[in-house]
Amino acid sequence: GQQLNQSPQSMFIQEGEDVSMNCTSSSIFNTWLWYKQDPGEGPVLLIALYKAGELTSNGRLTAQFGITRKDSFLNISASIPSDVGIYFCAGHAGKSTFGDGTTLTVKP
Amino acid sequence: NAGVTQTPKFQVLKTGQSMTLQCAQDMNHEYMSWYRQDPGMGLRLIHYSVGAGITDQGEVPNGYNVSRSTTEDFPLRLLSAAPSQTSVYFCASTTSTNEKLFFGSGTQLSVL
Numbered sequence: 151g152q153q154l155n156q157s158p159q160s161m162f163i164q165e166g167e168d169v170s171m172n173c174t175s176s177s178i179f180n181t182w183l184w185y186k187q188d189p190g191e192g193p194v195l196l197i198a199l200y201k202a203g204e205l206t207s208n209g210r211l212t213a214q215f216g217i218t219r220k221d222s223f224l225n226i227s228a229s230i231p232s233d234v235g236i237y238f239c240a241g242h243a244g245k246s247t248f249g250d251g252t253t254l255t256v257k258p
Numbered sequence: 259n260a261g262v263t264q265t266p267k268f269q270v271l272k273t274g275q276s277m278t279l280q281c282a283q284d285m286n287h288e289y290m291s292w293y294r295q296d297p298g299m300g301l302r303l304i305h306y307s308v309g310a311g312i313t314d315q316g317e318v319p320n321g322y323n324v325s326r327s328t329t330e331d332f333p334l335r336l337l338s339a340a341p342s343q344t345s346v347y348f349c350a351s352t353t354s355t356n357e358k359l360f361f362g363s364g365t366q367l368s369v370l
Binding site: 195 | 262293299300301302303306316348350357360362363364
């Protein structure tokens with residue numbers, strides 16, 4: 151089946167720092183999505199990308215749909231304590247396939 | 259608007275017991291799905307449904323049954339629980355033409 155490689159697996163950063171994470175696949179996807187999961191809750195959609203090369207922002211979050219359609223990137227600028235959680239990428243081609251997640255810890 | 263509601267929130271089973279995890283959505287979504295989340299392994303698709311009366315297998319279907327008799331409900335059944343089924347289970351839904359999933363808050367299941 152389709153597999154996504156999400157990295158890094160975890161990040162420990164200081165409040166105010168910028169964060170970058172990415173997702174790569176051997177398969178082409180029509181849509182890339184990024185979700186965030188808070189402890190004890192289900193994932194919530196952050197950003198959806200629909201075209202190769204697309205760059206989309208949602209507040210301090212910026213995501214890009216890779217030119218090859220096999221990768222995507224998420225950047226968080228000026229991190230704050232409430233950014234802690236697990237971030238998942240998902241590629242969609244009929245069904246959504248999820249990466250293993252990036253666990254973000256922000257130290258005040 | 260409740261969205262996607264999962265019950266129970268927590269459950270402990272003994273090996274061999276059966277149970278049903280409930281999922282209901284009030285958004286009139288055609289597509290519903292079940293995922294399991296294990297540490298370091300992300301979300302893996304168990305079963306999904308594109309409408310009432312239609313179900314299909316996902317990536318890890320063994321040991322689980324589903325049915326979809328109404329648009330609103332999509333229960334997940336464990337007929338004979340095994341320790342390998344200890345996990346957090348999420349139900350998600352969306353419209354038939356939409357990739358954006360709406361998730362419930364999960365059921366944490368432990369099988370002893």
